[in-house]
Amino acid sequence: MGKFSLVYILGLSLIVAYGIWNINLTGTASLDAYSAYYGRTMAHNIAVAGANVATQMLLRSPATVADHSGSFSFGTYDVHYDKGGDSAAVTVHSEFAVSGGTIYDTVVAKFQYTPFAKFGWFTETENNGYNGGPFYGANDWKITGDSVFGFAHTNNHFNLGGAPYFHDKVTATNAPALMAVNGVMAPIFRAGYQWGITIGRPGTSVTNLEAIATASSSLIDVNKDVSLEFLSNGTVHVEIPPTSGALRNDTLSLTTLAPDGVIMVRNGDLRVKGTYSGQVTVGALKGSSTNKGNVWIDGDGIVAADDPRYNPSSTDMMGIVSEGSTYITRDDSRTPSSLVTIEASVYCYNGELTAEQFWVIGLSGRVNLYGGVIQKTAGSLGVFTGGGLVHGLYYSIRHDPRFNSAAPPHFPLSDKYELVSWWEN
Secondary structure (H helix, E strand, C coil), X not given: CHHXXXXXXXXXXXXXXXXXXXXXXXXXXXXXXXXXXXHHHHHHHHHHHHHHHHHHHHXXXXXXXXXXXXXXXXXXXXXXXXXXXXXXXXXXXXXXXECCEEEEEEEEEEEEEEEHHHEEEEEEXXXXXXXXXXXXXXXXXXXCCCEECCEEEECCCCEEECCCEECCCEEECCCCEEECECCECCCEECCCEEECCCCCCCCHHHHHHHHHHHHCCCEECCCCCEEEEEECCCEEEEEECCCCCCCEEEEEEHHHHCCCCEEEEECCCEEXXXXXXXXXXXXXXXXXXXXXXXXXXXXXXXXXXXXCCCCCCCCCEEEEEECCCXXXXXXXXXXXCCEEEECCEEEECCCCEEECCCCCCCEEEEEEEEEEEEEEECCXXXXXXXCEEEEEEEEEEEECHHHHCCCCCCCCEEEEEEEEEEEEC
């Protein structure tokens, strides 16, 4: 009996000791696991916080940001900026010390300059800028019945009467001027709006195209106007001057004429029309001449061979860039049922998209633009009275949704970065 009691007590003691040891071991492991989890969480939060601070600094002052270090929530982070060309990256490494050592984390944010092709409508100011026209300087109003698709922005303020419709987000430097129309003063911002935003259009948006065209031998500089008629088989008919063929009258493939996707005319105007196949940005530069650097859209307009309105996967894409204005050429043979179609993103650095002498010509039909308009001033295509259009053309502008993620070759960029990806470890 005594031996049995001794064995019993000894066995019970071992069991209790093992249980206590196991409890202590489990408690220690739990504490270590919690410490590691806490450390990983804190290191991650520090990296995310540092990345948010660093990206805000980049967006606010892209020219002056520099690598730096900081501390947050008992940890530290290092920020590295990598800027080059049209893009930038922000890499943030964080450190957080725990009892078992140091835990690290990383966040990488990538940015690119905003391509202007993403805008359905963009102006520096919402005023007419047709030099010599009777409406020069007059406010451009969007009223009930008007609609804008694609991002809309002005570096001044919009003039809105009644209930114009904006399908995508609207931004501007200043809040809009509002006017009641038939007792209604309620613009429709389907995707919201934000005031206090200014987006610069750097001069390099034009000079870069000049440099690219020069390097690829697609810069035409003969002190004369140039005509390009695009053909659906991927070729382009070139005439210098237009209609005369005195200096040049030939047809080349688009890839031969524009090996880098850019055709620019300097010291002259450019006239375009036809059906293009492929991707190209065409434009006109003032150079040393006076009143040049304009683009003229002739005939029935300029369209894609594979129409993106019906095939969203179309790879045909055009940008039209003028250092001055882009004009719908006056054609007195047009009737109220005529149609001019433009499938391109149009960029006017010092001017606007407008119709030649729109205040004089008779009712000339409609302009259907599928792409976008980026301009210094707000161009007009016609004259309206209380009874409707009395001179010029109606117009319909629809943004090409492909331009939300793509753009014509080397199309102008803004001076603002936008976030394109965010990676967390």
